[in-house]
Amino acid sequence: MAEAGWRPRLVALDIDGTLLRWVDGGSTHEEVSPAVFDAVHRALADGAYVVLASGRSPHGMTRVADLLELHGAERDRLWVVASNGAVIFRYPPMEVVHEETFDARDAVAAVLEHHPNALVAVEERGVGYRVSNHFPAGELSGEMILTEVDDLVSGPVSRVIVRDPEATADDFVELAGKLGLHGTDYVVGWTAWMDLAPVGVSKASGLEHVADRLGLTAADTLAIGDGRNDLEMLRWAGRGVAMGQAVPEVRDAADATTATVDEDGAARELERWFGPVR
Numbered sequence: 001m002a003e004a005g006w007r008p009r010l011v012a013l014d015i016d017g018t019l020l021r022w023v024d025g026g027s028t029h030e031e032v033s034p035a036v037f038d039a040v041h042r043a044l045a046d047g048a049y050v051v052l053a054s055g056r057s058p059h060g061m062t063r064v065a066d067l068l069e070l071h072g073a074e075r076d077r078l079w080v081v082a083s084n085g086a087v088i089f090r091y092p093p094m095e096v097v098h099e100e101t102f103d104a105r106d107a108v109a110a111v112l113e114h115h116p117n118a119l120v121a122v123e124e125r126g127v128g129y130r131v132s133n134h135f136p137a138g139e140l141s142g143e144m145i146l147t148e149v150d151d152l153v154s155g156p157v158s159r160v161i162v163r164d165p166e167a168t169a170d171d172f173v174e175l176a177g178k179l180g181l182h183g184t185d186y187v188v189g190w191t192a193w194m195d196l197a198p199v200g201v202s203k204a205s206g207l208e209h210v211a212d213r214l215g216l217t218a219a220d221t222l223a224i225g226d227g228r229n230d231l232e233m234l235r236w237a238g239r240g241v242a243m244g245q246a247v248p249e250v251r252d253a254a255d256a257t258t259a260t261v262d263e264d265g266a267a268r269e270l271e272r273w274f275g276p277v278r
Contacts, residue, residue, distance in 0.1 A: 085206030
């Protein structure tokens with residue numbers, strides 16, 4: 001927990017379900033509420049570094065940075081943690097400064113053995129995703145390029161998405177626990193959506209890389225998120241805050257819980273630490 005007199009110097013913000021509101025079908029409105037926009041700019045005006053940290057691919061995060069107006073002539077280029085920590089980039093323009101990759105073939109084969117009709121995707125940077133079949137509308141950003149599964153994982157990748165529209169999140173949680181997925185880390189989303197990543201890679205590891213470059217530490221960080229992919233980040237930060245709609249596992253990992261995304265919970269937490277825009 002942050003001690004008395006503590007003030008965040010680095011603010012790490014999840015996007016979907018934290019900055020953007022969920023809509024039916026598992027996607028989010030690409031619109032930032034005025035309360036969240038103003039609160040983020042109070043943090044910037046106070047001199048804090050604001051870092052977006054998401055499971056999204058890089059090209060799915062730049063437009064959110066644009067919506068928030070996080071960059072400008074008077075500010076340094078942004079640091080952004082994408083793909084659940086596997087890709088770190090500066091923006092604008094986009095410049096990948098760190099990337100973790102792994103061999104996903106065995107893990108993907110193990111999941112597909114139990115969910116043979118599941119969809120598989122890997123990022124095609126700057127374009128969209130290469131996919132084994134089309135994902136439900138709104139779930140992936142950019143183009144979807146049909147590709148055989150063997151070709152998707154034929155070389156090192158930073159992240160693999162496995163999605164089964166006919167299953168549930170609980171099905172995937174149970175499956176991941178049974179499989180073990182040795183040599184691979186995983187995160188299960190709100191639906192039957194599983195992100196496979198290199199071992200030890202998470203939003204926390206990505207943020208640690210950024211903090212080191214800024215001369216800061218976890219103790220300087222306020223992190224806000226709502227998903228299972230935020231667990232490590234919330235535990236790592238000096239103050240980790242869960243959104244009000246987060247599942248109990250995520251709320252238990254946090255130091256505090258704010259209001260829901262529909263109630264502008266991220267803005268309420270930021271208002272605790274940052275005053276009016278100067």
